[in-house]
Amino acid sequence: MAPSSSIPPTEKRLPPGPKTLMPGGHLLPILRNPIGFLTRLSREYGDRVHFKVRGTDAFFFNDPELLKEVLITQNASFEKGPLLKNARMLLGDGLLTSEGEVHLRQRRLCQPAFQPRNLGVYADPMVECAAAFREEWAEGAEVDVSQEMMRLTLTTVGRTLFNAEVKSEAEEIGEMLTHSIRMLNLLGYPFASLLLRLPLPARKTFERNKARLDSLIYRMIQDRRERPHDRRDLLAVLLRASEADEYGGMSDQQLRDEAITIFLAGHETMATSLTWTWYLLSQNPEAEANLHAEIDAVLGDRLPGYEDLERLTYTNRVFAESLRVYPPAWALARQAMCDVEIGGYAVPAGSLVIMSQWVMHHDPRFFPDPDRFDPDRWTPELKEQLPRFAYFPFGGGPRNCIGEGFAWMEGTLLLATLAQRWRPLLVPGHRVAVQPLITLRAKHGMRMILERR
Ligand code: HEM
Numbered sequence: 103m104a105p106s107s108s109i110p111p112t113e114k115r116l117p118p119g120p121k122t123l124m125p126g127g128h129l130l131p132i133l134r135n136p137i138g139f140l141t142r143l144s145r146e147y148g149d150r151v152h153f154k155v156r157g158t159d160a161f162f163f164n165d166p167e168l169l170k171e172v173l174i175t176q177n178a179s180f181e182k183g184p185l186l187k188n189a190r191m192l193l194g195d196g197l198l199t200s201e202g203e204v205h206l207r208q209r210r211l212c213q214p215a216f217q218p219r220n221l222g223v224y225a226d227p228m229v230e231c232a233a234a235f236r237e238e239w240a241e242g243a244e245v246d247v248s249q250e251m252m253r254l255t256l257t258t259v260g261r262t263l264f265n266a267e268v269k270s271e272a273e274e275i276g277e278m279l280t281h282s283i284r285m286l287n288l289l290g291y292p293f294a295s296l297l298l299r300l301p302l303p304a305r306k307t308f309e310r311n312k313a314r315l316d317s318l319i320y321r322m323i324q325d326r327r328e329r330p331h332d333r334r335d336l337l338a339v340l341l342r343a344s345e346a347d348e349y350g351g352m353s354d355q356q357l358r359d360e361a362i363t364i365f366l367a368g369h370e371t372m373a374t375s376l377t378w379t380w381y382l383l384s385q386n387p388e389a390e391a392n393l394h395a396e397i398d399a400v401l402g403d404r405l406p407g408y409e410d411l412e413r414l415t416y417t418n419r420v421f422a423e424s425l426r427v428y429p430p431a432w433a434l435a436r437q438a439m440c441d442v443e444i445g446g447y448a449v450p451a452g453s454l455v456i457m458s459q460w461v462m463h464h465d466p467r468f469f470p471d472p473d474r475f476d477p478d479r480w481t482p483e484l485k486e487q488l489p490r491f492a493y494f495p496f497g498g499g500p501r502n503c504i505g506e507g508f509a510w511m512e513g514t515l516l517l518a519t520l521a522q523r524w525r526p527l528l529v530p531g532h533r534v535a536v537q538p539l540i541t542l543r544a545k546h547g548m549r550m551i552l553e554r555r
Contacts, residue, residue: 117150117161117447119143128153128160136538137432140458144465150445159453161444164465168445169457169491172436173499179442182501183435183454185286185540192282192312195356196363197504209504211352212360215339216504221511224262224336225408228512231258232519233405239524241554246547247380247526251373252276258512259368263336263361264322275318278311279366283540319358337361368505371430372512374541377548378428379421379517382475384528384550389477392416394555397522406518414514417521419477421513425495427475429459432542434497459494460542468492526550 120143122128131139132155140162143151149165163169172180181187181201190199197208214220235254239245256276285308326341340360345351352360383390396416400406406414436455441448449455464472468488469479496503503509528534529549537545 116152116159118147119152119162120147122154129155137458137460137536140433140456140461141464144461150447152447155454159450160456161447161449161453162456162458163445164458164461165445166462166489166491169462169494169498171444172455172457173434173491173497173501176442176444177499177501179438179440180436180455181439183437183456185435189286189540191308192279192286193363193366194359196359198363198367200359205501208352208356208360209500211343212340212364212504214343215336216508218507220339221507222408224508225411225511225515227261228258228515229405229407229519231261232516236520236523239552241552243552244529244549245526245552247550248373248377248544248548251376251380252280252369254516255369255372255376255512258516259365259372261335263365263368265335265337275315275365276369278315279362279370282308282311282315283366283370286540315362316358319361320354323354323357323361336364364505367503368508370541372509372516374430374543375421375425375428375509375513376516377544378430378542379424379513380526380550381528381534381544381548382424382427383420383521384526386475389420389475390525392477393420393517393521394525397518401518401522405522406515408511410518411511411514414518416477417514417518418510419480421510421517422480423475423477426463426469426493427473428536428542429463429495430541431495431497432460432536432538433458457491457494460538462492462494465492521555523555525553525555527553 120128124130128139143153143162144164149163150168151162151164153160153162163172182199186199193199195204195208197205197212200208232254235257260275285304322337323341326338337357340352340357383393393416396414400410400413411418434457436457438449438451438453438455440451443449444455463469466472469492491498496506496509527550529551532549533546534548535545537543
């Protein structure tokens with residue numbers, strides 16, 4: 103592939119970066135404080151950084167042009183990084199974790215469920231979930247908003263994916279997924295995968311959860327196969343799409359993998375982004391007042407619907423700015439399957455390439471005063487000027503988030519429905535810190551007091 107004109111010809115030397123004699127390379131600083139480590143690298147070494155992790159070459163790129171190379175132009179030369187490979191233990195060959203031909207085919211089959219013209223059917227169930235949820239909140243109550251948002255987005259994705267009648271089961275699925283994901287996070291640590299092969303309690307709980315999850319999901323699939331036409335949820339859409347497929351549709355195993363993947367990818371990220379949004383609003387009274395003014399003007403006292411989305415522009419900007427300041431997917435990793443050339447550097451087969459939404463979204467070259475929460479910065483002009491990968495909360499290229507449109511709609515509708523009635527205020531003295539697990543969680547939760555509007 104000929105390099106683009108802005109990229110110098112292949113250099114055999116490596117980009118600059120920190121050196122260490124520690125046996126695991128820079129594994130420990132990455133595990134201890136990954137965001138701090140990556141931020142420091144970008145400040146000290148710039149856009150192209152090299153370091154070692156457990157003997158493997160790692161390249162950390164912060165130039166939007168290079169991200170385009172990795173995620174779009176040369177995407178076929180990369181596969182997912184080690185953390186997502188480990189997630190196969192739970193997600194099997196679903197969209198997030200599959201590769202190559204399997205991924206291509208599954209993506210094609212799932213796409214209809216997420217096409218803009220089909221998204222409208224999910225709007226009412228989403229708003230119904232949020233409307234019922236806001237009735238459960240009580241004036242003056244102190245809650246952990248991060249748990250509340252998990253509960254809400256779990257119910258929402260459970261409802262849109264599996265239909266309302268399985269609400270209690272959807273919650274159970276969510277809990278089991280949360281436990282399983284905690285365990286998958288541990289797999290980053292040295293010797294963890296070895297430990298997990300042993301019959302230890304954590305491993306046994308994981309297996310038990312997985313078996314229960316499988317039986318629940320297979321039962322729902324069976325139910326849809328027997329009564330295919332009386333549901334309009336996502337699983338029904340997937341089934342219909344797969345039945346029309348020239349290769350004979352999806353097997354139950356494949357449907358199971360997709361359902362668990364979408365359930366997980368769809369609720370965890372949404373809950374994280376909404377949690378940070380409430381926090382940011384509580385710290386920025388002017389933005390909060392603007393949000394309330396828009397909601398009152400557009401909706402008055404009625405609930406929002408699909409057709410309101412285009413008028414809830416400030417609400418949408420609040421969500422966009424929250425995804426910038428606290429991106430739920432805070433970094434992406436890829437592993438080179440063959441020798442490739444990126445940005446003029448030779449990246450050997452097996453190398454890791456790391457790209458971080460957190461670092462890029464806080465880069466003052468693209469976002470002046472980057473730590474400031476400023477929904478008004480999202481003017482049409484900014485969107486036009488920004489390089490494609492200066493803002494990438496949903497990734498990019500053939501592996502971008504299939505649920506992006508769904509997420510914009512859900513974020514805007516849930517925010518509008520809740521903010522219409524409630525104003526969560528941070529409990530004085532509550533410690534707020536990020537915890538970069540698979541998503542960017544709030545380390546100490548988010549304790550807030552509910553004030554009725
Ligand atoms: C704020 C919310 C969300 C964020 C920030 C987010 C972010 C992302 C990112 C960054 C990726 C790419 C991962 C990679 O390249 O390794 C991704 C993939 C994916 N997301 Fe999302 N996501 C969100 C919501 C959703 C929702 C609501 C759904 C489903 C209902 C969903 C389903 C998926 C799936 C299935 C993939 C894998 C796509 C593929 O590889 O073909 N996501 N998401």
